[in-house]
Amino acid sequence: MKIVIIDYGAGNIQSIKFAIKRLGYEAVLSSDPEEIRAADKVIFPGVGEASSAMKMLRATSLDRIIPELKQPVLGICLGMQLMCEHSEEGDTTGLGIFDARVVRFDNSVKVPQIGWNQIYDLESELFEGIREKEYIYLVHSYYVKECEETIASTEYGVEYTSAIKKNNFYGVQFHPEKSSDAGERILENFLKL
Template identity: 65%
Template sequence: MKIAIIDYGAGNVQSVLFALNRLGYEGEVTSNWEVISNADKVIFPGVGEASSAMKMILNLGLDKLIPTLNQPVLGICLGMQLLCNYSEEGNAKGLGIFDIDVVKFTSEVKVPQMGWNTIKNLKSDLFKDIKEDEFMYLVHSYYVPKCEYAIATTEYGIEYTTAIHKDNFYGVQFHPEKSGIYGEQILKNFLILNSKI
């Protein structure tokens, strides 16, 4: 299986690579259009600030490539947020695959949310063998509100979306590569998803 991990300078790519290795898979960290287009699965990680990350994506022309991909694509953390229309973080225009905006947590809760929290309302094969209220590791100050694309939610002051799905695109706000055996199970589930939309 060919697994492409999109490299645009804002990813925790080594953590993702190590998690794939633990599952018995190899991944290729790349910004090469041909490699990404021909991969069986594509992982779109992200750590950092939304507007800076989008500048790097634009510089590489990946804003034109990513929305055209037909194989399963998994956005992680900032990668998930960049799949959306817009982020309040730096007033960043996203890739527009998910018709929803990313907003900042209110001052009523401590930001960033950092640490373990539970996921619930699980609605996808991405969560096969994952129980309701399982703990995942999160680090973020911005979030996707509850929406039609939600396949998991989390509570932090409010109930918000922690995983999204539309066609062949998936996104998770938490870091499966840092969430122990259950996070690795989610990665494994993604890797065995049917490639057909």
């Protein structure tokens, strides 16, 4: 199986690569459109700020390649947010894969949310073997509003989308590579899709 992690300068790539290796697979880092298109599974990571990350995607034409992919694609954290229509962070137009908006947590909660929180209302094969209210690891100041494509939720001052799915595209707000056994199982479920 060929697994490609999209390399566009805004990802927490090494920890994802190590997590995949622990599952017995090898992943390749690439920004090459042909290599990405030829992959069996694509992981779209992201750490950082939305508008600068979108600039990097546009500079390499990956903003046009990613939405056209036909194989299973997993967006992680900022990667998931960039797959949405729009983000308040830097007033950024996203890839438009998910019909969803990304907004900032209000001042009623400490921002960023850092640490362990629960996922619930799990609705996808991505969560096979994962129990309701499982703890996962998050670091973020912006969140995806709940929408038709939401497949898992989390509560932090407000109920928001912690996972999303449309056709072959999946997104998780949390970091599966840092979420212990549950995160590893979610990654493994994605690789088995």
